[in-house]
Amino acid sequence: RVNPTRLLERIVSLGACGALPGGGVSRLALTDADAQGRAELLRQMRELDMEIRIDPVGNIFGIHAGVEDAVVMMGSHIDTVSTGGLYDGALGVIAGLEVVACLKDAGIRPRHPVVVAAFTNEEGARYAPDMLGSLVYSGAMDVDDAYRITGCDGSVLGEELRRIGHCGMQSGPRDIHAYVELHIEQGPVLEDQGLNIGIVTGVQGISWTEVTVEGRSAHAGTTPARLRHDAGLAAAYITMGLSDMVAAMGPAQLATVGALTLTPNLVNVVASRAVMTVDLRNPDNTALCAAEATLAKLMGEAEARYGVNVSHRTLARFEPVPFTPALVDTIEATARQMGLSCMRLYSGAGHDAQMIAPVAPAAMIFVPSVAGISHNIREYTHPDDIMNGANLLLRVVTDQAGL
Amino acid sequence: RVNPTRLLERIVSLGACGALPGGGVSRLALTDADAQGRAELLRQMRELDMEIRIDPVGNIFGIHAGVEDAVVMMGSHIDTVSTGGLYDGALGVIAGLEVVACLKDAGIRPRHPVVVAAFTNEEGARYAPDMLGSLVYSGAMDVDDAYRITGCDGSVLGEELRRIGHCGMQSGPRDIHAYVELHIEQGPVLEDQGLNIGIVTGVQGISWTEVTVEGRSAHAGTTPARLRHDAGLAAAYITMGLSDMVAAMGPAQLATVGALTLTPNLVNVVASRAVMTVDLRNPDNTALCAAEATLAKLMGEAEARYGVNVSHRTLARFEPVPFTPALVDTIEATARQMGLSCMRLYSGAGHDAQMIAPVAPAAMIFVPSVAGISHNIREYTHPDDIMNGANLLLRVVTDQAGL
Numbered sequence: 123r124v125n126p127t128r129l130l131e132r133i134v135s136l137g138a139c140g141a142l143p144g145g146g147v148s149r150l151a152l153t154d155a156d157a158q159g160r161a162e163l164l165r166q167m168r169e170l171d172m173e174i175r176i177d178p179v180g181n182i183f184g185i186h187a188g189v190e191d192a193v194v195m196m197g198s199h200i201d202t203v204s205t206g207g208l209y210d211g212a213l214g215v216i217a218g219l220e221v222v223a224c225l226k227d228a229g230i231r232p233r234h235p236v237v238v239a240a241f242t243n244e245e246g247a248r249y250a251p252d253m254l255g256s257l258v259y260s261g262a263m264d265v266d267d268a269y270r271i272t273g274c275d276g277s278v279l280g281e282e283l284r285r286i287g288h289c290g291m292q293s294g295p296r297d298i299h300a301y302v303e304l305h306i307e308q309g310p311v312l313e314d315q316g317l318n319i320g321i322v323t324g325v326q327g328i329s330w331t332e333v334t335v336e337g338r339s340a341h342a343g344t345t346p347a348r349l350r351h352d353a354g355l356a357a358a359y360i361t362m363g364l365s366d367m368v369a370a371m372g373p374a375q376l377a378t379v380g381a382l383t384l385t386p387n388l389v390n391v392v393a394s395r396a397v398m399t400v401d402l403r404n405p406d407n408t409a410l411c412a413a414e415a416t417l418a419k420l421m422g423e424a425e426a427r428y429g430v431n432v433s434h435r436t437l438a439r440f441e442p443v444p445f446t447p448a449l450v451d452t453i454e455a456t457a458r459q460m461g462l463s464c465m466r467l468y469s470g471a472g473h474d475a476q477m478i479a480p481v482a483p484a485a486m487i488f489v490p491s492v493a494g495i496s497h498n499i500r501e502y503t504h505p506d507d508i509m510n511g512a513n514l515l516l517r518v519v520t521d522q523a524g525l
Numbered sequence: 526r527v528n529p530t531r532l533l534e535r536i537v538s539l540g541a542c543g544a545l546p547g548g549g550v551s552r553l554a555l556t557d558a559d560a561q562g563r564a565e566l567l568r569q570m571r572e573l574d575m576e577i578r579i580d581p582v583g584n585i586f587g588i589h590a591g592v593e594d595a596v597v598m599m600g601s602h603i604d605t606v607s608t609g610g611l612y613d614g615a616l617g618v619i620a621g622l623e624v625v626a627c628l629k630d631a632g633i634r635p636r637h638p639v640v641v642a643a644f645t646n647e648e649g650a651r652y653a654p655d656m657l658g659s660l661v662y663s664g665a666m667d668v669d670d671a672y673r674i675t676g677c678d679g680s681v682l683g684e685e686l687r688r689i690g691h692c693g694m695q696s697g698p699r700d701i702h703a704y705v706e707l708h709i710e711q712g713p714v715l716e717d718q719g720l721n722i723g724i725v726t727g728v729q730g731i732s733w734t735e736v737t738v739e740g741r742s743a744h745a746g747t748t749p750a751r752l753r754h755d756a757g758l759a760a761a762y763i764t765m766g767l768s769d770m771v772a773a774m775g776p777a778q779l780a781t782v783g784a785l786t787l788t789p790n791l792v793n794v795v796a797s798r799a800v801m802t803v804d805l806r807n808p809d810n811t812a813l814c815a816a817e818a819t820l821a822k823l824m825g826e827a828e829a830r831y832g833v834n835v836s837h838r839t840l841a842r843f844e845p846v847p848f849t850p851a852l853v854d855t856i857e858a859t860a861r862q863m864g865l866s867c868m869r870l871y872s873g874a875g876h877d878a879q880m881i882a883p884v885a886p887a888a889m890i891f892v893p894s895v896a897g898i899s900h901n902i903r904e905y906t907h908p909d910d911i912m913n914g915a916n917l918l919l920r921v922v923t924d925q926a927g928l
């Protein structure tokens with residue numbers, strides 16, 4: 123069984139990197155805070171005598187040696203959004219280290235090497251798409267394309283990677299026997315149902331679009347409404363239209379306008395430009411396509427109604443990803459054997475596991491999030507739930523690794 | 526008559542200060558660009574042997590000596606919005622200098638000293654309220670209150686004033702015989718009507734409110750719509766509601782949400798906070814109060830619908846200001862004598878003249894704006910129209926000053 127004190131201490135040490143004054147953390151990918159977090163992670167890995175590899179996109183792999191080539195990998199990410207908590211991502215990485223610590227304590231050299239991965243820029247908050255590090259690792263994105271991505275703050279991914287010294291020369295393990303990711307649910311379902319564990323069957327579809335509205339700056343006091351080309355008003359129209367769409371499509375469809383920037387952003391100037399992000403999600407790809415069609419329709423309506431030009435580019439588009447059924451079954455059976463109450467559910471958030479799933483057996487374990495709150499500094503998961511998840515991870519990984 | 530080449534050259538020299546690469550100018554009040562503009566203005570005033578005074582809020586007064594105490598003042602401002610043109614404000618100041626140049630050429634020492642004023646922060650784009658310099662000069666705002674105002678970029682007015690060295694020790698002329706401000710219309714009416722000159726009867730009411738929506742940051746992929754407290758969506762709701770209000774109230778009512786800032790402003794985080802500006806205008810104060818009541822209603826509805834907290838503070842509130850009827854009549858009669866076609870109209874934009882009107886006879890002259898465009902780098906007024914306006918100003922001012 124895992125050591126609760128040791129596990130929680132590791133979480134707190136990592137959480138100190140990028141800690142916000144009012145609680146929570148801001149550790150956007152490849153910022154100084156992320157560099158601190160990476161240094162702390164490397165320190166913890168070295169303490170466990172793990173072999174460390176950093177790949178060209180900054181993914182960190184800590185390896186506890188085994189006998190064969192194929193590895194059992196645990197992993198997640200340590201980047202956060204700028205209003206993040208201690209657990210999103212960090213839990214999967216730190217619990218992985220705790221599993222290794224347990225193997226080390228027991229002096230076990232498993233058949234399959236046991237690897238803990240921390241993937242770069244999972245959140246996608248600074249650089250789109252999300253799950254970028256695992257996407258590159260899985261071979262679905264070229265690393266040179268990743269280097270060229272411009273972030274929401276104008277920074278360029280490749281430059282930031284080199285700046286913080288995490289543009290590695292090594293490659294991660296190629297042969298994955300199984301990938302298991304422990305993560306907080308980040309939603310309200312498990313708590314609602316009073317259950318210990320979520321057996322994650324897959325991840326819903328994710329569609330991110332950046333919408334740019336080009337209007338015309340004009341004087342707020344002299345320009346009649348009919349002569350305006352108000353980019354801000356067009357953006358509000360699209361935002362409200364998406365909200366109406368969600369009401370019409372029902373709770374499976376989500377839509378979020380999380381970022382919106384007006385130019386020149388002054389009180390008495392009609393906005394000449396609005397750049398907004400649209401995050402659409404649905405577990406059903408056909409429904410998600412319908413939502414994207416609604417967005418397209420709203421953009422067209424905004425052009426016609428407000429005399430603006432609306433363009434868009436896709437920041438991320440991932441179809442729903444099912445996890446490997448056999449591995450999902452194994453995890454569920456193990457949880458039940460251990461007396462943990464559980465249910466199957468799909469993930470609302472994107473996760474690195476979904477990028478591994480196309481290339482290797484992959485699945486996830488969820489533990490409850492208090493009030494379903496995440497991407498918020500009040501994100502919290504009770505220590506008991508953390509220990510349940512970590513113990514389940516330990517059991518599944520040791521079973522998979524073969525002792 | 527004014528000298529067209531000399532006048533236009535002065536406008537171009539001032540326009541070089543804060544010039545934008547694609548045309549137009551950004552000379553927000555008390556920035557380095559404004560400091561350059563002020564230096565250029567002082568240079569031009571010295572060239573005309575004017576006595577220069579700078580008051581504690583940075584208003585610049587150039588004085589061409591006369592015989593009596595009471596002055597005839599021309600004036601406007603040289604600050605701009607960040608997407609401004611060459612004429613908004615600058616025209617009134619530079620045309621004033623051209624009037625002085627004509628007096629000087631003719632060796633005339635008028636009965637009333639002739640003063641050219643450039644008032645600080647007329648635009649209100651950096652520091653609210655607008656017309657701040659003339660408001661302080663007129664005695665309606667305490668200079669110490671002005672010093673404490675925080676700008677849209679977080680700067681503090683008093684600090685910026687000292688930084689650029691324009692926190693003067695002198696005071697402007699106290700006794701104003703007449704104040705006449707030449708300005709571009711910034712709207713489409715004169716061009717529409719094919720007229721040379723607008724005789725401005727007054728300025729419409731202006732209401733600026735900063736609305737702050739406090740919601741809760743949440744995960745865009747896991748948080749059901751019914752559990753969200755989406756500050757960005759609430760801001761969009763208020764924005765659309767104001768647009769509907771304008772449609773219902775008719776063209777006399779204007780509403781603009783020119784600035785909107787979301788926090789944390791990330792693609793996959795429901796916004797925890799939105800700060801937006803609302804600019805409401807109407808020539809009728811009762812109607813403007815009704816629009817303000819609608820804004821209050823929308824803020825309440827947003828709270829109820831989106832589970833957010835909405836607070837607000839007034840950034841500026843000016844009732845409609847009528848100009849001095851006798852002076853308005855004089856200007857109109859003079860224009861007609863000169864063979865200029867003209868009409869009476871009220872101003873949609875706020876102007877320094879409206880702050881002088883309560884303390885001295887004040888009125889304004891408008892010249893046409895091409896396509897009514899202003900607060901846009903494509904703002905333009907034809908040289909012929911500029912000369913018409915400047916010649917009318919010359920005639921009115923020399924009449925008022927008494928030769």
Ligand SMILES: NC(=O)NCCC(=O)O
Binds near residue numbers: 308746
């Ligand atoms: N786990 C997590 O919050 N991932 C971020 C990617 C997303 O779902 O937006």
Ligand SMILES: NC(=O)NCCC(=O)O
Binds near residue numbers: 649
């Ligand atoms: N003249 C002018 O554009 N003034 C700015 C103040 C306002 O009307 O918003």
